[in-house]
Amino acid sequence: MFLEKTRQENEKLIACAFDLHQRGLISPDTYILDMDMIRRNGEMMMKEARETGVKLFFMTKQFGRNPLVATMLQDLGFDGAVAVDFRETETLRKAGIQLGNVGHIVQIPKAQIPAILEAKPHTLTVYTLEKMKEIDEAAKALERVQDITLRIIGKEDFLYPGQYGGFTLEELPQVVETAKSLPHVRISGVTSFPCFLYSEMSKKVESTPNLKTVLEGKRQLEELGLTIKDVNLPSVTTTATLKAIRNAGGTHGEPGHSLTGTTPYHRQAKGEESPAMVYVSEVSHQLEGMSYAYGGGSYARSHVAKALVGKNLEDSVITDVIPPRADNIDYYIALEGNHHVSDTVVMAFRTQIFVTRSHVAVVDGIQQGTPKLLGIFDAQGRKLDELAI
Template sequence: MFLDVLRRRNPKFIEAAIALHREGRIPANSYVLDLDTVEANARVLKTEADRLGLKIFAMTKQVGRASSFAQAVLRGGIDRSVAVDMACARATHRAGLKVGHLGHLQQVARHEAKAAAARFRPDYWTVFNDEKASEAAAGAKAAGYTQNLLARIKAEGDTFYRGHEGGFDAADVAQVADSFDRLDGGRFAGITTFPALLFDQKTRKVIPTHNLATLTKAADVLVRAGRSDVEVNAPGTTSSILLQALADAGATQCEPGNGLHGTTALHAVEDLPELPAVCYVTEVSHLSGGKAYCLGGGFYIDPVFPDYDVRAIVADEPTVAATALRSVEIPPPSMIDYYAMIDAGGPGVPKPGDTAVFGFRGQAFVTRAYVVGVSGISKGQPKVETIENSLGEAESWPV
């Protein structure tokens, strides 16, 4: 889906990725990051967030919590992360980002709460129920501080991905806030949901969900109850051009993820200020039955898109030429993606060892892929900075 955008908007990145793979400097089965572009994208998002008075936290899971990615984001002016789980918190903290938001989407396990508080002291900690609020507050008390708690809220008509459900009834938000303030080690800081924005396939636009209206109404209730400075955390499909809509709806916090590497769904259909900065690189292993089999492990087709003709650039030298494009069959999610099958018909049949480059709206943290950070592409001097696993830990590649 994003390969055409990459070819048009960041061709030097593709060429650099192919060259580095041809030279044996990056492995097959790698999400490769253009760190110069990530830094520039972060600066665009931070500038707009500052203009609107929004706190901004970087989501890193889509690129495997890569340390070089976190450091590029930091150079771009964003100094805090949102940790979708404890693995994100550990990786981003280790990479130098402050943990700005913990507990959303995945709640912190009971016996990790004290360690999370002591180690990270997150600015905000989302909880879905009273038990989780008590655990977070107890951890903060043991660490000697008072934790800002965000209540995940829900109302009739809200949208949640299957398996993401949970939270307090929005109608009870005033009572929830009071209960948080009674916790020793905790205080009520605000409210959150996910997703606040969603890409609509029919209109090819990003539209507010009912969840965002739920947040706005709940914030009004809290203000009428005498609370001021209520934090409204509104993540989902975040790019710089959408921050105004979030601010207009009363949001005080935003959490760009795919926006930092130019791969939100809207980036696939519109040229936004952020440029694409991630591609997936692998190589042809063998030919069989008219197909060229390329090594897998990192294939992820985001279900936000309908089925489409997946294509790759397959070449033995740096190129973005249309003649290098080939259709690819990727195994369904029910199968292990040891390989994907590239059409090997027509002239210029792929050869074992050829490089294959894909453009995905990836979720590297749920794959077996390497994550490779490359600097200097904008200067014509590409340099591999990191080769890591999906936990942001260094890999001893090729051994």
């Protein structure tokens, strides 16, 4: 999906991938994160964010909740991190990362709420009255008031399977009435997902019906006497879309794939951000005119199509990839043609590292020609034994 674009805009990363694998410093089924390029992408985004006034909570699930990358982004001035589920909060808290928006995609289990509140998140997104009451109870024990954001949904909204949940517009009067009886929570934000999506037809990032629902929810809540200061409008948050967020009335965005230059928008358009991530494997064996590389990093929506195979970039050949079917375990990734056993395989595609069993190698200095392997981590952001590959 992104291999040709990566060759055009970040060939140094691909060359580094071949080198690290051929020297045995990384194993097959490893994603490489280019810290130089992620930093460059983040700097551009923060510059635009300051000019537009949009605040940014960065997402880490796409790059494996990596603490080194998260710390670097926090140092650049991002306003905190999105924790899409309760396990992500554990990794982020241990790394000393400020929690921005917690609980939007996955609600916080009751037992984890006190520990998360102790980390002083900017906001917790909720979509049940029961969860609101649990947060109030935990905040009371800490003698504080916690800001919460309502996820609001409408009849015509687009929601991904496995992500259903939210308050309808019709429920808002009851939600506000309940909140008035809970002195330790304060409704201060509204959100939905996705509010923006890239259109393959128009080749533009366009708003979804969800955006209209969120803005209507804000209007109704303010008519009910609330002050709504946070209007969080994901997704496809990139340098190029921050003005659209601001112009729609948004206050916050949540960049994820844009930090590694791997949104659908980046595949089709000349986005400001450049690719900063590749996947590395190795040819295991051949059978009947096909070669098989070690798997483990596949993602059902990756749209992987091509791979470079060889011992180095200069002598590598490009070949078609046949990704594993969604109903099979990705023990291997099939490649067209016969390729030498133990050759390096480099791919670039859309991923969500946190749902894989891959390793993550963080490398600094690639763009300066002095690559340094900073560490190898698992897909959940835990650092592995330095000697383990």
